[in-house]
Amino acid sequence: MAAVVKSFIAKNSNRVGFGKATWERPYSSAMNSSLPQKILVLGGSGFVGHHVCALLSQQGCQVTVPTRRLPARSVQMLPGVSVVKANIHNAVALRQLMQGHDAVVNLVAILHGSAAEFEAVHVRLPSLIAQACEQAGVKRLVHISALGAEVDAPSLYQRSKARGEHILREAAQRDGLALTLLRPSVIFGADDAFINLFARLQKIFPIMPLAGATAKFQPVWVGDVVQAIAYALAHRQTAGQVYEACGSEVFKLQELVQLAGRFVGHERRILPLPTAAAYLQALMMELAPGPTLMSRDNLASMEVDNIASGQCAGLDNLGVAKPKHLGDVFPAQRGA
Numbered sequence: 001m002a003a004v005v006k007s008f009i010a011k012n013s014n015r016v017g018f019g020k021a022t023w024e025r026p027y028s029s030a031m032n033s034s035l036p037q038k039i040l041v042l043g044g045s046g047f048v049g050h051h052v053c054a055l056l057s058q059q060g061c062q063v064t065v066p067t068r069r070l071p072a073r074s075v076q077m078l079p080g081v082s083v084v085k086a087n088i089h090n091a092v093a094l095r096q097l098m099q100g101h102d103a104v105v106n107l108v109a110i111l112h113g114s115a116a117e118f119e120a121v122h123v124r125l126p127s128l129i130a131q132a133c134e135q136a137g138v139k140r141l142v143h144i145s146a147l148g149a150e151v152d153a154p155s156l157y158q159r160s161k162a163r164g165e166h167i168l169r170e171a172a173q174r175d176g177l178a179l180t181l182l183r184p185s186v187i188f189g190a191d192d193a194f195i196n197l198f199a200r201l202q203k204i205f206p207i208m209p210l211a212g213a214t215a216k217f218q219p220v221w222v223g224d225v226v227q228a229i230a231y232a233l234a235h236r237q238t239a240g241q242v243y244e245a246c247g248s249e250v251f252k253l254q255e256l257v258q259l260a261g262r263f264v265g266h267e268r269r270i271l272p273l274p275t276a277a278a279y280l281q282a283l284m285m286e287l288a289p290g291p292t293l294m295s296r297d298n299l300a301s302m303e304v305d306n307i308a309s310g311q312c313a314g315l316d317n318l319g320v321a322k323p324k325h326l327g328d329v330f331p332a333q334r335g336a
């Protein structure tokens with residue numbers, strides 16, 4: 001079954017088609033004038049990254065995006081954006097990439113992997129980034145972490161994210177790096193991999209066996225996250241702060257899946273899985289060939305609700321007064 005799901009997703013890797021990604025917001029020209037001119041965007045080819053690059057490009061910044069493999073279609077046609085093939089895990093290559101830039105945004109992360117892979121991407125890479133910033137004289141870093149990043153969190157993903165944050169905070173103090181940390185909840189958008197995945201699955205399967213059905217999320221629109229990143233880049237006083245990037249609505253996973261089905265006019269019956277069955281489903285998903293859609297580590301992360309802690313500042317402190325609602329981006333289809 002897991003293999004069938006994976007093969008289906010692989011064959012239908014295009015999004016379900018909610019139209020063009022519309023992240024644009026009226027953008028303050030005052031902010032534009034204070035944006036750094038030359039920005040290195042690590043992970044700029046990804047889902048959030050290409051929206052960041054589009055906004056920075058629109059604002060006249062010069063942006064460099066390293067990638068492991070060319071072409072990076074999501075960004076390479078954007079005016080002012082240079083895409084280069086590079087191994088950012090190599091300290092020398094990373095330092096050379098940073099030369100001449102005024103600021104760095106780090107969006108590199110993985111959702112699935114071994115303990116060693118999480119360590120390399122979420123812990124060692126931030127350490128290399130801090131070191132390269134120091135050597136190349138870059139004094140501004142905006143790092144995208146994740147809600148729930150705690151050293152004692154249930155998942156490797158969240159624990160490694162917390163350790164990466166910790167390393168960067170130490171480096172910021174030691175080297176005088178102006179560091180802003182952003183912790184988003186799940187991020188949605190017309191071209192996301194979350195709502196779209198559940199929408200696609202419901203187009204094809206008659207019922208939805210669902211792990212973590214009661215886990216809570218506070219989804220945030222990609223356009224609002226991008227706006228917040230740009231605001232942080234433009235406002236140095238955001239350095240030294242941790243911001244939780246959450247929308248204004250809280251949903252159980254089950255509700256999000258129902259909404260995803262409604263958006264494509266195929267709302268299916270959801271079958272919440274008990275813990276043991278959920279674990280087995282995640283294990284099968286990991287073992288099946290092809291990209292992993294769900295892992296035991298993802299399951300572990302849902303043991304803790306993914307909602308704002310209230311301990312940190314929020315998006316309203318980053319120029320986003322009214323976060324977009326899920327239904328604004330994914331309107332229900334008629335007859336759903």
Ligand SMILES: NC(=O)c1ccc[n+]([C@@H]2O[C@H](COP(=O)([O-])OP(=O)(O)OC[C@H]3O[C@@H](n4cnc5c(N)ncnc54)[C@H](OP(=O)(O)O)[C@@H]3O)[C@@H](O)[C@H]2O)c1
Pocket residue numbers: 042043044045046047048049066067068069072088106107108109110121144145146147183184185186187188194
């Ligand atoms: N999407 C969400 O719902 C969500 C929620 C909370 C937090 N976040 C955080 O937001 C940030 C951006 O997420 P996203 O959804 O945009 O991620 P994404 O679409 O998976 O993009 C990740 C980017 O990182 C690069 N990358 C991945 N693995 C790498 C590796 N081993 N070495 C070097 N580069 C690697 C990829 O570049 P190439 O393939 O071009 O090399 C890609 O551009 C991440 O820090 C993530 O943890 C996302």
